[in-house]
Amino acid sequence: xxxxxxxxxxxxxxxxxxxxxxxxxxxxxxxxxxxxxxxxxxxxxxxxxxxxxxxxxxxxxxxxxxxxxxxxxxxxxxxxxxxxxxxxxxxxxxxxxxxxxxxxxxxxxxxxxxxxxxxxxxxxxxxxxxxxxxxxxxxxxxxxxxxxxxxxxxxxxxxxxxxxxxxxxxxxxxxxxxxxxxxxxxxxxxxxxxxxxxxxxxxxxxxxxxxxxxxxxxxxxxxxxxxxxxxxxxxxxxxxxxxxxxxxxxxxxxxxxxxxxxxxxxxxxxxxxxxxxxxxxxxxxxxxxxxxxxxxxxxxxxxxxxxxxxxxx
Amino acid sequence: xxxxxxxxxxxxxxxxxxxxxxxxxxxxxxxxxxxxxxxxxxxxxxxxxxxxxxxxxxxxxxxxxxxxxxxxxxxxxxxxxxxxxxxxxxxxxxxxxxxxxxxxxxxxxxxxxxxxxxxxxxxxxxxxxxxxxxxxxxxxxxxxxxxxxxxxxxxxxxxxxxxxxxxxxxxxxxxxxxxxxxxxxxxxxxxxxxxxxxxxxxxxxxxxxxxxxxxxxxxxxxxxxxxxxxxxxxxxx
Numbered sequence: 001x002x003x004x005x006x007x008x009x010x011x012x013x014x015x016x017x018x019x020x021x022x023x024x025x026x027x028x029x030x031x032x033x034x035x036x037x038x039x040x041x042x043x044x045x046x047x048x049x050x051x052x053x054x055x056x057x058x059x060x061x062x063x064x065x066x067x068x069x070x071x072x073x074x075x076x077x078x079x080x081x082x083x084x085x086x087x088x089x090x091x092x093x094x095x096x097x098x099x100x101x102x103x104x105x106x107x108x109x110x111x112x113x114x115x116x117x118x119x120x121x122x123x124x125x126x127x128x129x130x131x132x133x134x135x136x137x138x139x140x141x142x143x144x145x146x147x148x149x150x151x152x153x154x155x156x157x158x159x160x161x162x163x164x165x166x167x168x169x170x171x172x173x174x175x176x177x178x179x180x181x182x183x184x185x186x187x188x189x190x191x192x193x194x195x196x197x198x199x200x201x202x203x204x205x206x207x208x209x210x211x212x213x214x215x216x217x218x219x220x221x222x223x224x225x226x227x228x229x230x231x232x233x234x235x236x237x238x239x240x241x242x243x244x245x246x247x248x249x250x251x252x253x254x255x256x257x258x259x260x261x262x263x264x265x266x267x268x269x270x271x272x273x274x275x276x277x278x279x280x281x282x283x284x285x286x287x288x289x290x291x292x293x294x295x296x297x298x299x300x301x302x303x304x305x306x307x308x309x310x311x312x313x
Numbered sequence: 314x315x316x317x318x319x320x321x322x323x324x325x326x327x328x329x330x331x332x333x334x335x336x337x338x339x340x341x342x343x344x345x346x347x348x349x350x351x352x353x354x355x356x357x358x359x360x361x362x363x364x365x366x367x368x369x370x371x372x373x374x375x376x377x378x379x380x381x382x383x384x385x386x387x388x389x390x391x392x393x394x395x396x397x398x399x400x401x402x403x404x405x406x407x408x409x410x411x412x413x414x415x416x417x418x419x420x421x422x423x424x425x426x427x428x429x430x431x432x433x434x435x436x437x438x439x440x441x442x443x444x445x446x447x448x449x450x451x452x453x454x455x456x457x458x459x460x461x462x463x464x465x466x467x468x469x470x471x472x473x474x475x476x477x478x479x480x481x482x483x484x485x486x487x488x489x490x491x492x493x494x495x496x497x498x499x500x501x502x503x504x505x506x507x508x509x510x511x512x513x514x515x516x517x518x519x520x521x522x523x524x525x526x527x528x529x530x531x532x533x534x535x536x537x538x539x540x541x542x543x544x545x546x547x548x549x550x
Contacts, residue, residue, distance in 0.1 A: 176414075176417045176418070179406065179410060179413070179417065180414065180418070182403065182405065182406055183403045183406065183414055185405075186402075186403040186404050186405055186406065187401045187402070187404075189365065189385075189401055190397070190401035190402070190403065190459075191386075191403075192364075192365075192384070192385040192386040192389065193363070193385065193386075193389050193394065193395050193397075193463075194386075194389060194414060194415050194418045194419060194462075194466065195386050195387075195389040195390040195418045195419050196386055196418060197384075197386050198386075251405055
């Protein structure tokens with residue numbers, strides 16, 4: 001019961017924020033929530049299973065393109081398209097896991113980077129379907145096509161998804177499947193001694209993580225109203241997903257949210273202050289935070305706050 | 314009734330012959346200890362029997378089934394539990410979760426897995442740290458947690474790799490009692506151990522290994538007088 005209090009208070013507070021903020025601030029917070037959602041998706045594989053992916057942009061891109069192609073070519077609403085994209089990404093996620101996870105975590109990390117780069121090229125060359133380097137642009141839409149007039153609507157949609165994935169992560173952490181994933185993360189040999197098949201579990205986690213990431217890709221595409229290979233398959237996206245989880249606390253469902261609330265607004269504010277003067281400054285900010293935060297908060301913000309609160313009590 | 318039989322098992326790592334032409338068997342309800350100097354191949358043999366290593370030569374049968382090429386997790390699901398030379402706990406899970414995970418995965422048709430996990434936590438004196446992360450425990454407590462985790466899954470055959478190493482003397486006595494109780498319940502136990510008084514108290518049979526091979530076998534009293542054993546430990550008289 002006590003565990004429900006922190007996420008409930010956090011999510012209720014976040015739900016009422018747009019009523020008191022400007023459109024700009026709501027947009028900044030929307031981005032923070034979107035990356036919190038994507039970080040939570042990454043965390044199923046990275047935090048709970050200990051498999052470090054640096055190519056989750058591949059799944060983000062698959063989700064973004066799937067719903068965009070289905071909408072622009074076949075008139076299928078992204079509300080359905082995002083599930084199709086999620087399914088496709090899950091298959092790709094499971095396949096890359098099956099191929100590379102048996103060779104170890106380092107090889108898996110390298111394979112995921114290669115996957116995202118490969119996807120970028122494939123989507124560039126498949127011009128008749130993907131629009132090539134120019135991508136696909138939406139002229140507009142309405143809520144039936146997941147296009148909203150106000151940033152607060154995107155905000156609440158993303159908050160709903162975030163609440164779902166945080167709820168799922170809490171369930172996962174306690175379920176038999178989730179305990180098995182964490183056991184594999186902590187000690188694969190010991191997990192085997194309990195009859196747990198590590199490869200099967202890691203492949204499943206990769207598929208689940210990819211599914212949720214792809215849904216985030218649809219949200220991103222419907223918010224931008226366009227999709228391009230260089231926009232969705234960026235390695236920066238893969239890094240940011242990992243960074244939000246690692247800085248926030250990868251072993252707890254609320255970690256990616258806390259990480260994102262710190263990293264994303266900080267990066268946006270710095271970018272807006274310095275404009276286009278320093279290209280890639282946001283990546284430098286992630287890098288700096290990634291280097292400096294473990295010095296003060298070894299396992300992320302969440303356990304740091306929790307330990308402080310325990311001491312106060 | 315023979316539960317485990319390994320014949321002509323050999324394993325080489327590069328130029329090192331870790332285990333050579335090893336024969337070993339375990340009967341129902343037996344407690345067998347493997348002793349020998351460091352580097353004798355005891356842990357390698359345990360890794361071969363539990364599926365963590367595949368033998369280069371020889372056959373390993375458990376419950377009459379050839380498991381020589383079987384994965385470690387499949388052997389575990391057959392009812393073979395094991396601990397490791399260095400305690401392998403799930404460090405970011407709590408003590409309770411470490412044991413629960415074993416019950417959930419290996420105990421079939423159990424009504425109250427949580428109750429069973431709590432019972433084993435208490436049985437090994439870990440009740441006061443039940444909600445602590447396993448990494449917060451001392452080495453000895455981690456060793457006990459690992460043994461509790463194995464026993465909670467109710468295995469038919471149990472491999473214990475140096476169970477008394479790093480454990481306080483009072484807890485070693487408790488471990489002796491637990492092993493005797495398990496034997497009375499019909500469990501079959503194979504122990505790799507350096508603690509000779511412990512071996513003497515719990516073992517029905519002792520196997521002595523040196524340089525990857527078996528050099529003696531019998532009761533503790535028999536092997537301790539064996540000339541080859543004395544030579545292996547002392548490097549000759």
